Amino acid sequence: MITKRIIACLDVRDGRVVKGVQFVDIIDAGDPATQAARHAREGADEIVLLDITATHEGRATLLDTVRRTARELFVPFCVGGGIRSAGDAAQVFEAGADKVSVNSAALADPMLIDAIGRTFGAQAVVVAIDARRDPAAADPVRDAQVLVQGGRKLTGRRVVEWAREAEARGAGEILLTSMDSDGMRTGFDCELTAAVSEAVNIPVIASGGAGTVEHFVDVFGRGKADAALAASIFHFGVSSARSLKEELARAGVSVRLPC
Amino acid sequence: MRVTVIDYKAGNLTSVLKALRHLGAETVVTDSDLSLVETAERIVLPGVGHFAATQRLDATGLTTAIRAAIVRGVPFLGICVGMQWLYAGSSEAPVQAGLGYFEESCTRFSVSQEKVPHVGWNSLEVRKDSRLLAGVEPGEHVYFTHSYKAPVTADTAPVTHYIEPFASAVERGNVMGVQFHPEKSGTTGLKILGNFLKWEGTE
Numbered sequence: 001m002i003t004k005r006i007i008a009c010l011d012v013r014d015g016r017v018v019k020g021v022q023f024v025d026i027i028d029a030g031d032p033a034t035q036a037a038r039h040a041r042e043g044a045d046e047i048v049l050l051d052i053t054a055t056h057e058g059r060a061t062l063l064d065t066v067r068r069t070a071r072e073l074f075v076p077f078c079v080g081g082g083i084r085s086a087g088d089a090a091q092v093f094e095a096g097a098d099k100v101s102v103n104s105a106a107l108a109d110p111m112l113i114d115a116i117g118r119t120f121g122a123q124a125v126v127v128a129i130d131a132r133r134d135p136a137a138a139d140p141v142r143d144a145q146v147l148v149q150g151g152r153k154l155t156g157r158r159v160v161e162w163a164r165e166a167e168a169r170g171a172g173e174i175l176l177t178s179m180d181s182d183g184m185r186t187g188f189d190c191e192l193t194a195a196v197s198e199a200v201n202i203p204v205i206a207s208g209g210a211g212t213v214e215h216f217v218d219v220f221g222r223g224k225a226d227a228a229l230a231a232s233i234f235h236f237g238v239s240s241a242r243s244l245k246e247e248l249a250r251a252g253v254s255v256r257l258p259c
Numbered sequence: 260m261r262v263t264v265i266d267y268k269a270g271n272l273t274s275v276l277k278a279l280r281h282l283g284a285e286t287v288v289t290d291s292d293l294s295l296v297e298t299a300e301r302i303v304l305p306g307v308g309h310f311a312a313t314q315r316l317d318a319t320g321l322t323t324a325i326r327a328a329i330v331r332g333v334p335f336l337g338i339c340v341g342m343q344w345l346y347a348g349s350s351e352a353p354v355q356a357g358l359g360y361f362e363e364s365c366t367r368f369s370v371s372q373e374k375v376p377h378v379g380w381n382s383l384e385v386r387k388d389s390r391l392l393a394g395v396e397p398g399e400h401v402y403f404t405h406s407y408k409a410p411v412t413a414d415t416a417p418v419t420h421y422i423e424p425f426a427s428a429v430e431r432g433n434v435m436g437v438q439f440h441p442e443k444s445g446t447t448g449l450k451i452l453g454n455f456l457k458w459e460g461t462e
Contacts, residue, residue, distance in 0.1 A: 002381045002421055003400060040445065045402075074278060076402060076443050093271045098443060121308040122271050123376070123404040148379055172404070173378065203378045225381065256380045256400040 003256045004220045004248070005227035006241050007046040007205060008039035008234070012081075013053050019232065033068045039234075040075045043258030047073060048101065048175075048229065051081030062171040063095045070096025078126055080175075101175055103128040104148040107155050107162075110169055117170030125173075126205075127166040131159040131192060132179040142195045151179040159192065160177040160199045167200045174204045175229065181209025185232070188215055190223035197224040201219045202222060205229055213247040220253050260456060263299035263344060265325070267315040268422035269340060270307035278442035279303070282453050289321075296324035299333050301456070310365070310407065313344045324363035325356065334433045334458045336385050342429065342436025343407060351407050360434055361414060365407045368422045375422075376406040381439075383417035383427055391428060391454050392416050401427070401437075401444035401451075418424040433460050 010017050010032055015019055017029040018106050029035070036047045049069060050151040051062045059082065079092045080101030089100045106112050106127055117125045130147045137143035137158075146157040163174050178189035188209045203226035206219045210233045219225045232243065245255045262284045264270055276286050289295040296302065302325065306312070316322045329335055337345050344357045349365035352455055357364075368375045380400040385392045395417075410427035419427035419438075428437045428451075435455065441448035 002379050004379065070273070070277065072281070074281075074443065074449060075445055077441075082336055094273065095269070095272050096277065098274055124270070157443050201374050203374065206317070223403065226374070257398070 001254050003254045004225070005045040005205075006043070006216075006244060006248075006255065007206075007227055007229050008036075008044035008241060009050060009229045009231040010035055011050050011052050011231070012062070012065060013051075014058055015065045018052070021132045028185075031073070032065050036069045036073055036077070039241055040073055041070055041258070043229075043245050043256070044075065045256060046076040046078065048078045048080065049078070050101070053082070063091055066092055066095040066097055077235040079125070080128060083140055084112075086112065086119060089116045089120065093124070099124050099126050099172070101128045103130065106166065107146065107148060107157065110165060113166055113169040113171050117172070122170045122172040126175050127163075127170050127173075128175040128194075129159060129162060129166075129178065130179050132178045133189075133192065134158075141191045142199070144192055150166040151182075159196060163196045163200050167202050171202060173202055174200060175207060176204055177207040178209060182207070183232075184209055185211030187211065188219035188223055188225070188228070190219055193219055193223035193225050197226070203227060207231075211231070213251070216244065216248055217251045217253055220248075220257060261285045261287060262301045262303055262456070263295050264288045265296075265302065265304045265316070265321060265341075267306065267312055267319075267321070268308070269312035269391050270305070272305055274440075274442045275303065275305045278449060278452055279456070282456055284456055285381060289410055291319045291321070292322045293320055296321060297413060299328055301458070302328060302333055302335045303455075304335070304337045304341035304344065306338060306344070307404070309351060310340055310349040311355050312344060313340065313357065313443060314355050316344070321328060322358065323436050324392065329360065329434055332433050332460055334455065334460060335435065336455045337436040338442075339438060341406060343409060344411055345434065345436050346430065349351055351384070361409070361431070363410050363412060363430060365409050367407050372424050373422050374450055376404060377408075377421045378404045380444075381419050381421060381427075383419055385417040386415070389416040389428070389430060390458070391430050391437075394450055395447060399447040401439040401441065401447055403427075403439045405438060409436075433458070
């Protein structure tokens, strides 16, 4: 039976893993290669590295980080942040990533999805979508607003129609972050996740809001998520992918337990 | 030992090369140099993407060279589309013939409630005498990402269930294929690649 994936997410700035609470109080949380290997060993099904380096000089550091992280990593490895062209994506693949995640660059130029997918295959393209419910819309969930710049800027796109366009252009997966839930630790937005998951035929990775194991049980059930991103849960409460998965298995969720 | 890895410009080879080297193999890559196939000790045909991309194997003469290598008994492993290519063809690209080592054809997953592609970690029902999957225990999982699959036949090494049962690996003589990505399947995947590297061949 296919299992639900737990994806460990590392936020990386200038070559170091950082963790912060809603973009403030950012502290150093170690070396990306070491952290990725630890998560994989403890049962994470996949590793996502999100580069939050703001500077241009940081790009060379990123490729070096990807190379070092990929070297001893034998689970799927996705890299996002700052990928603006098929050429950027090619460099990241060359450095050892299996997938790239694109967000604002794809919104600015949707053809980017086609371009990366054509060369590297749909399985290599993850389209990340940051969405916030729109209380003014006829359907506040399906018509949730798509945002960029950490939720500060509206794009005019609506979550379900954008997810469908991304799929039609050759995205292999959708990484959906609820900006209402992100950082709140009150649970994933299951309605939003289910609305997108039912609208597309590609996997949806839920992100934003995890605080307890029950939140994961919920998003895999009611939220119809195929995978869930785990970031801060490893900092607050649950100690590892192994213990998260053991608890999920006890709750009846089909997961891959580490050997 | 040396492994010849075939590059037919379908996706990137970095992960496969990295895993083979991690296991101690020396790797050489060819996209057209037939001598590297003619002298190969082992051959790996990776591949993600569209079945139509295998047309490049015919155009470069690699298909003929690989066929001859298989006749010589050189151990061969196809991964993902590389496995599907071992069959007669695939409904993904009906005009493009496969190698035809296995006579059946690959087809898309049936329409159902489940999503296609099949993406994620799934389990294997391993045939007891499989050499490629030796040491893989019940409960171990491997990573898949595909929309087309090979049918279950006598040559199927493990069966995996998603929408319907399909061949997650195939093995006959010295020719093997895996639908999943052993290079992305953690310790289980490395064990399977290791079995291929230790393969001593059959008559």
